[in-house]
Amino acid sequence: MLFDTHCHLNVDAFEEDAEATIQRAKEAGVSRFAVVGFDAETIKKSLKLSAAHPEIYSIIGWHPTEAGSYTIEIEESLLAMLRTEKVIAMGEMGLDYYWMEDPKDVQEHVFRRQIQIAKQLQLPISIHMRDAIEDTYRILKDEDVSEIGGIM
Secondary structure, three states: OEEEEEEOOOOHHHOOOHHHHHHHHHHOOEEEEEEEEOOHHHHHHHHHHHHHOOOEEEEEOOOHHHHHHOOHHHHHHHHHHOOOOOEEEEEEEEEEOOOOOOOHHHHHHHHHHHHHHHHHHOOOEEEEEEOOHHHHHHHHHHOOHHHOOEEO
């Protein structure tokens, strides 16, 4: 069994052929998919795909390049959606110092907050890390993510 643990069938590039892509992947031996939602639009599409397909699951969270737009309203919405039956992890969360859409301290705050939520809900995490190795590992250690685990 092959499980694609991180795919983005929920982005605009797959708008027209997501179903055909899923079928081709299944023919190639992929039997499970985790579609990662990383902002409001892609989270909605991930949940829709997982509801429509028994072989698709959702991983949802707030990407570090979106950290500056993270609000209490977004957090409350995430908390509700994370309790959806086919949500299997929280993410894509982390740090991205390559694009630097938002300052490091903002990214770190949102990353830590999502880890805390994942721990509260006992969900594993999906980490995004780009040009931020030391800070990412420091935060993972500080927040003791070993109790929930995850993928990078």
